[in-house]
Amino acid sequence: MVRLPLTPEDRERGRLLGEALRAARGERTMTEVARAAGVPVETLRKIESGRVPTPAFFTVSAIAAALGIPLDTVLARCATPAEDDAARSA
Template sequence: MVRVPLTADEIERGRRLGDLLRTARGAVSMVEVATSAGISVETLRKIETGRIATPAFFTVSALARVLGLSLDRVADALTEPPIPRDVAS
């Protein structure tokens, strides 16, 4: 199976996701967050650094839950420009 290369937009979204998660994690250890989310520390590290630019939805939702982020907040951070709330409904 051949994997299609990521687009520049996907790579940028991955970078923004990593920045958001790293900021939300703050001083909490990667081990604590990864364990609570049910993923490996290496997976969290790769997401935070943008090396996994398109993680699975369930991974993102588990991390959002552990970090106290709403999925709306995550979506807003990854949408360029942000979608107005009255249009997104």
């Protein structure tokens, strides 16, 4: 299977996802959250830093559940400016 190259928008969305998850984590350690989500700490670290801009859905879902935030909230926080503009015009 050939994977398409990531667009700048994909990378920005990944950065926004990382920021949102980091902010939601608050004072909790990465180890605490990773353990609660059932993912490796390094995976959480890479997502939070934006090094994995397109993590698997179930990984994001597990992290969001561990943080107690709905996926709709995560999605809203990851909308790029172009997506925000498109949503407002629709």
